[in-house]
Amino acid sequence: MSEGPKETDGDDAGQGMAKPGRRQVLALGAAAASTVVTVRPALAQTQASIMACEIPIPDPGRMGNYIAADGSVVPPGTPGAFPPPGRNLVGEEVRGALQAGRTIPGYGYEQSQAYTNYIRRLQTGMSGFTCYASIQMTRS
Structure with missing residues (x-):
């Protein structure tokens, strides 16, 4: 007893599993769009933090030096x-001094360079290392 041909979306007829159907592509596109919407605010929040x-400066163990x-x-x-x-x-002020060559607000050029x-x-x-490493990973 034969069941006959199975119904398809039209896009993947005769292709078996080689090509995803229109519904699968649309579902993947919707998932990707929601991921972008979710990730962008997280990146903005990370940038702000x-x-x-x-x-x-210096670290607490060497205060007074x-x-x-x-x-x-x-x-x-x-x-x-x-x-x-x-x-x-x-x-923010450290990033400006490291990446843009500005002085740290409130300090002269030589003092900013030392810091x-x-x-x-x-x-x-x-x-302060984690903060410094994070600043290095951000784009200007």
Whole structure:
């Protein structure tokens, strides 16, 4: 007993499983569109949190020390070294200094350079490293 030909969407007649039907393509397109709508706000939220993250200079374990021009942490009063900023630097201002060459608001060129050199020396496990790494991954 033969069942005869199966009904198709018209687009995949005679193709078996090689070509998805119109309904499958439409369903996939709808799923992809909803994914884009979902991901965009998440990316915007991530971007906002990166710009609000903070980097302490120096890290809490070395508070009270100064920052040399090369970014190293030195004892207070070292000639050519700068006192710490007195506040954590925010991701947005750090990104501007690192990627666009601007000075950190409220600080002169040499002092900004010393602070950005310190930030470039941050390593895994140091306070502010996650913020710095996030800034490096964002596009200008």
